[in-house]
Structures are given as structure tokens and as C-alpha cells.
Amino acid sequence: MKEIVMENVCKSYGGTGVVSDLNISVGSGERLILLGPSGCGKSTILRMIAGLEDITSGSLYLGGRRVNDVESGRRNVSMVFQNYALFPHMNVEDNITYGLRVNRIPRDEIARRKAEVVNMLELSGLEGRKPRELSGGQKQRVALARAVAKRSDFLLLDEPLSNLDAQLREHARKELVKVHEKSGATMVYVTHDQVEAMTVGDRIALLSGGTVQMFDTPSNIYNRPANVFTAKFIGAPSCNIAPARVKGGRISFGGEWFAPGGRWREILSGRSEVRFGARPEHVHLHTDARPNSVRAVVKYSENYGNRTSVFTSVGETEIAVSGEDICFAPGETAYLSFDPDRIHLFDADTEENIGYPDDTRRGEDDEFIYKHNVA
Amino acid sequence: MSRRAAIGILWHAVLIALLLAMFYPIAFALSNSFKSISDAYSSVMELIPSRPTLENYSRVFSRLDVWRITANTLFIALVASVFKVLTSILAAYAFTEFSFPGRGVLYFVMISTIFIPFNVTMLPNYLSITSLGLNDTLVGVALPQLCDATGIFLIRQSMRTIPRSILEAARMENRSSLGMLTDIVVPLTRPAILSSAIIFFINSWNEYVWPVLMLKSKENFTLSLALQMYISSEGGTEFTVAMAVSVLAMLVPFGLYVMFQKFIVSTFTSSGVKG
Numbered sequence: 001m002k003e004i005v006m007e008n009v010c011k012s013y014g015g016t017g018v019v020s021d022l023n024i025s026v027g028s029g030e031r032l033i034l035l036g037p038s039g040c041g042k043s044t045i046l047r048m049i050a051g052l053e054d055i056t057s058g059s060l061y062l063g064g065r066r067v068n069d070v071e072s073g074r075r076n077v078s079m080v081f082q083n084y085a086l087f088p089h090m091n092v093e094d095n096i097t098y099g100l101r102v103n104r105i106p107r108d109e110i111a112r113r114k115a116e117v118v119n120m121l122e123l124s125g126l127e128g129r130k131p132r133e134l135s136g137g138q139k140q141r142v143a144l145a146r147a148v149a150k151r152s153d154f155l156l157l158d159e160p161l162s163n164l165d166a167q168l169r170e171h172a173r174k175e176l177v178k179v180h181e182k183s184g185a186t187m188v189y190v191t192h193d194q195v196e197a198m199t200v201g202d203r204i205a206l207l208s209g210g211t212v213q214m215f216d217t218p219s220n221i222y223n224r225p226a227n228v229f230t231a232k233f234i235g236a237p238s239c240n241i242a243p244a245r246v247k248g249g250r251i252s253f254g255g256e257w258f259a260p261g262g263r264w265r266e267i268l269s270g271r272s273e274v275r276f277g278a279r280p281e282h283v284h285l286h287t288d289a290r291p292n293s294v295r296a297v298v299k300y301s302e303n304y305g306n307r308t309s310v311f312t313s314v315g316e317t318e319i320a321v322s323g324e325d326i327c328f329a330p331g332e333t334a335y336l337s338f339d340p341d342r343i344h345l346f347d348a349d350t351e352e353n354i355g356y357p358d359d360t361r362r363g364e365d366d367e368f369i370y371k372h373n374v375a
Numbered sequence: 376m377s378r379r380a381a382i383g384i385l386w387h388a389v390l391i392a393l394l395l396a397m398f399y400p401i402a403f404a405l406s407n408s409f410k411s412i413s414d415a416y417s418s419v420m421e422l423i424p425s426r427p428t429l430e431n432y433s434r435v436f437s438r439l440d441v442w443r444i445t446a447n448t449l450f451i452a453l454v455a456s457v458f459k460v461l462t463s464i465l466a467a468y469a470f471t472e473f474s475f476p477g478r479g480v481l482y483f484v485m486i487s488t489i490f491i492p493f494n495v496t497m498l499p500n501y502l503s504i505t506s507l508g509l510n511d512t513l514v515g516v517a518l519p520q521l522c523d524a525t526g527i528f529l530i531r532q533s534m535r536t537i538p539r540s541i542l543e544a545a546r547m548e549n550r551s552s553l554g555m556l557t558d559i560v561v562p563l564t565r566p567a568i569l570s571s572a573i574i575f576f577i578n579s580w581n582e583y584v585w586p587v588l589m590l591k592s593k594e595n596f597t598l599s600l601a602l603q604m605y606i607s608s609e610g611g612t613e614f615t616v617a618m619a620v621s622v623l624a625m626l627v628p629f630g631l632y633v634m635f636q637k638f639i640v641s642t643f644t645s646s647g648v649k650g
Binding site: 051052 | 538540541543544545546547548549550554558559562563
């Protein structure tokens with residue numbers, strides 16, 4: 001009984017809508033990621049679950065209980081704040097045990113839980129330090145320890161790793177997943193970082209402008225993006241999206257034609273325009289023309305060490321390609337080919353996905369169903 | 376000489392002049408309190424007494440019940456400063472933590488009372504205290520001094536610097552507002568609270584006009600009133616004794632300032648108020 005259910009949840013400030021008609025349910029013990037650009041409403045949603053913001057309309061259920069009017073302290077939730085919100089005048093131990101002391105947990109139980117989280121998060125030796133004497137990573141672990149020691153059913157995290165440097169972040173991320181698995185709480189995690197979202201989340205709710213763009217597993221979000229926004233938001237370099245014309249089962253962009261073949265013909269029938277999408281890692285670059293390849297001119301490339309991204313132009317359209325050992329000089333002519341199983345087509349007006357030849361998505365089952373199924 | 380150096384010298388000259396202007400009366404009182412009356416008249420401006428004597432102090436202690444008078448002053452100053460600080464903390468917290476209709480207006484009205492001169496409230500206060508039958512009592516002196524908008528202002532400025540998330544973290548632990556005040560807010564605003572307390576204490580310690588109106592019997596006198604006995608027309612000839620009383624009256628506030636100087640300076644610099 002640790003599910004979180006949001007039904008038609010809306011939030012507005014003096015008439016300005018921040019979150020509109022949110023319907024999300026999170027299973028017991030699941031890790032949900034609220035992902036999106038800044039200002040998309042993800043932190044507001046988290047704060048509504050925490051009870052730090054009122055819900056304008058709709059219902060929020062925590063463990064089956066409607067909690068719209070339940071005070072924050074009585075919702076059985078704990079939270080890690082973005083700035084950690086440690087009490088500056090208390091040492092690490094007092095910070096961790098504050099909530100337990102306030103709620104009159106027996107003293108030996110407090111000692112037991114404290115020992116457990118101190119051990120779990122490698123804080124031993126730091127118990128007597130004040131927050132200002134801790135490094136960023138240590139502060140983050142203390143904040144997490146404080147939240148975990150509470151043993152609440154719901155663990156909320158507001159960009160908990162955003163103040164750490166890149167190396168530490170990777171370590172802290174793994175640790176966080178481990179800690180969560182031990183705690184068994186239902187977790188909601190707010191981030192704007194797609195890598196965190198993909199690696200930490202069981203499911204991701206991708207948000208933009210206060211509405212859910214896609215709510216699915218990381219694998220489906222990556223492989224089966226529901227719309228152009230989702231396709232572009234996840235992946236680096238970002239997914240190539242090109243406005244394209246359609247004729248006789250063939251797609252044209254930048255003056256070049258490409259035939260995806262197979263069942264794509266059925267999906268494309270009756271359309272004259274689409275948005276064509278292909279991830280840079282799913283585009284192949286050749287020095288000579290191949291059947292069904294399109295001609296491109298190399299503009300520039302970026303070397304990331306483990307892979308290279310080459311940016312080409314097909315007519316007016318820019319297409320990025322990335323792979324391990326590709327070496328092209330600017331100005332060179334190259335030929336691009338696309339794996340028909342790994343392209344994405346979106347409606348030209350609504351920017352919604354128009355479907356795939358194999359309609360089964362990879363990954364776990366869930367309620368998400370494409371709006372535009374193939375007949 | 377560069378322009379910058381010239382400006383520096385000029386500033387220092389001004390500051391030194393100000394320092395002397397403030398320091399001189401204190402030095403004057405201190406030195407004359409150790410002179411005999413005849414020496415004082417012949418060499419009033421000499422800062423180092425040529426024949427130092429404790430005669431003035433012994434005269435003060437023999438004629439006045441100095442301990443009683445000091446205790447009276449201390450009582451009033453403590454009651455006033457403790458209550459002012461308590462009421463200021465509660466009001467400042469309410470104005471910071473809770474949002475309620477009319478908060479801004481109410482705060483503005485409250486703060487504007489700082490600008491009401493004492494002369495305006497003097498008479499109503501006098502009549503109220505008299506009708507309560509508290510004339511010529513220490514409680515009567517302390518009663519109108521139990522709250523102060525300056526303290527609300529100073530403490531609220533300091534409370535506003537506490538990040539919201541810290542209070543939210545406490546709220547998520549099901550802590551009551553009053554619990555948050557004692558656990559989190561007061562410890563984090565301690566410098567502002569302490570320095571407000573000291574300012575209130577010293578103000579009340581030095582208070583003259585209001586105790587003069589209230590207190591009639593000598594056993595209720597405060598140090599300021601005792602001092603007045605020696606500088607009035609009747610006792611005007613004994614000005615070295617008056618200086619000794621002044622020095623005694625200075626001791627407690629001076630000691631407090633030395634002890635808490637760090638907090639006082641940091642509060643005024645951080646709140647942007649010049650002390």
C-alpha cells in the first residue's frame with residue numbers, strides 16, 4: 001500500500017496554470033522520475049505530493065488515502081531538498097535524528113536507525129560536524145540519511161544531485177538507487193538530467209508546460225517516443241527531426257528520397273507530410289552511394305573520445321550522425337542510410353507519433369497505448 | 376601625493392575628530408570623578424588628575440543607597456528588554472512565517488510606530504499608569520516598555536534570511552509552528568536577538584524622562600534620577616560627585632557592550648541599519 005495516484009491534478013497560481021490535468025499512478029516501491037526542462041512544473045508536482053503546495057483541483061492518493069487536505073507532516077513522506085535544507089546549527093547526528101526526536105520515537109530505536117543510515121551512507125566519523133564543515137557530497141548524503149531514517153513510505157527527491165560535480169554525481173546516483181532498494185519506499189525523483197532519469201527510473205514522466213508528454217519506461221521513452229518533444233528531449237546529440245514529404249511510400253527531405261519499405265507503406269498511406277526522426281546513433285555514414293541512401297555534405301564533427309558526432313546537411317536539413325570510428329572532413333560528400341526499424345515518424349501538425357510497423361513496444365507492459373495505431 | 380591617498384587622509388582626519396568628540400565627554404567624566412572639588416575647579420580640562428582621590432565615590436556610597444538604586448535600574452531594564460525581545464520574536468515570526476490578509480499593511484503600521492515621538496505617547500501612558508494605581512512603582516515604569524517595533528524589524532530582517540526549505544524540512548517532520556520557532560528559527564537568529572536585547576537594555580538603563588515622571592520616592596530611584604540630584608540647582612556645586620555617579624552608571628552598559636560587541640556589529644551591518 002505505497003502507491004501514489006494523481007487524478008486530474010491541476011495547480012494554478014492566481015489563474016496561471018502551472019500543472020494541468022495530471023493523471024499519474026506510481027506502483028508500490030517503484031522509482032518514478034519527473035523529468036523536464038526548467039519551469040515544466042515537475043518540482044511543483046513533487047511539492048504537491050509533499051504537502052508543501054496546495055492542490056488547486058483533482059485528487060492525490062497516497063497509499064489509497066486521499067491526502068489533499070492532510071498536512072505535510074502527517075503524509076508519511078520524506079524529502080531530500082535540492083539545497084539539502086540541513087539545519088545549519090545542528091550537527092550531522094542531530095540533523096539525522098531531528099524528525100525522529102520530534103515525533104517521540106523511543107531513544108533506542110533512534111540510535112538503531114541512526115547507526116543504520118550512518119553505516120549505509122558512509123557517514124561514520126562525521127556525526128559531530130556541522131553542515132558548513134561538510135563537502136557537497138557529504139551534505140547530500142546527510143540529507144538522504146535524514147530522509148531514509150524516517151522510514152516513510154514515500155521518498156521524494158528534488159534534484160538531489162544537481163549541486164554535485166559530474167564524477168561525484170555518478171557515484172551518488174548508484175548509491176541512491178541502492179539505498180532506495182533497501183528502503184522499499186515509493187520514490188519520486190525530480191530531475192532535468194536525462195542520464196539520471198534513464199539510469200535511476202523505473203518509469204519516467206516527461207513533462208513540458210505542465211502537461212505529461214510521455215509516461216513510460218526509460219526504454220520505451222528512448223525507443224518509442226510518443227511525440228517530437230520526447231524524441232528530442234532524450235538522447236545526446238538530440239534526435240534528428242526533419243520535416244518531410246511523403247509520396248508512394250517514400251519519404252523526402254532536403255531534396256533526397258528514402259524508402260523505409262515494409263509495413264511503413266501502410267502507415268504512410270494517405271499522408272503527404274510527416275516529421276521524420278532518426279537518432280544520430282541509428283544513422284549510418286558511408287563514403288559511397290548505397291541503395292536507398294541519401295546524399296549529404298559533411299559540415300563539422302565533434303569528438304567525444306568514445307564516439308564522434310558528424311553533422312551533415314542534406315539539402316537544407318541538418319542530420320547528425322554519431323558512432324565510434326567515423327572520420328569525415330568538412331566539405332566531404334557522404335551517404336546516409338537509415339535502419340528502417342529505428343526511425344520514427346510523427347504527424348506534421350500534432351507532432352504525435354504515427355506508429356511503428358511492429359506495434360509491440362520493447363520493455364515492460366503498462367497502460368500506455370499509442371493514439372495512432374496501425375490499422 | 377595621489378588623489379586616493381589624500382582622500383584617505385581626509386577621511387581618517389574626520390573619523391579621528393569624531394572619535395575624539397565621542398570619547399572626550401567620557402574621559403572628562405572619568406578624570407573629574409577622581410579629582411577633589413577644588414582641583415576640579417582649578418583644572419577642569421586636565422585629563423589626568425594630578426592628585427587622584429576616591430573621595431567622590433565614598434561620598435556617593437555614603438549618601439545614596441547605590442545598590443538599591445542599581446537594583447531598581449537593573450530590574451526595569453531587564454523586564455523591559457526581556458519582554459521586548461519575547462514580543463519581538465513572536466511578532467517577527469508571525470510576519471515572516473504566516474501569510475494572512477493585510478499582512479503588509481499591518482507590518483507597515485507596526486513599523487511606522489517607530490516614528491511616533493515619545494512626547495506624543497507620554498501623557499496617555501502617564502494617565503493609564505496612574506489610573507492603574509502604578510504611579511511611583513518600578514512596574515509602572517516598565518509597563519509601557521514591553522514591546523518595540525524596532526526589535527520586530529531587526530529580528531524579522533534576520534528571520535527572512537533563513538531559507539524556506541529549512542522550515543519546510545521541519546514542517547515535514549510534523550513540527551508545530553511554535554516548535555519550529557524554538558528549534559530552528561531562534562537558534563538561527565540568535566545574533567539579532569542578542570543585539571536587540573542589548574540595545575533595549577541600554578536604552579532602558581539610560582532612560583530619564585519617563586522614570587522622572589513616574590518615580591517620586593527616593594527608594595525607587597534609578598541611576599539616571601540619582602545623577603540628576605547632583606546636577607540640579609540644589610546640588611550643582613558637587614559636580615565631581617555627579618561625575619562619579621555617571622561613571623558608575625556607565626559600568627554595566629559598557630561591560631555588556633564589550634561582551635556582545637561581535638553580535639551588535641554584525642546585526643547592524645547585515646540589516647543595513649547604521650547604529
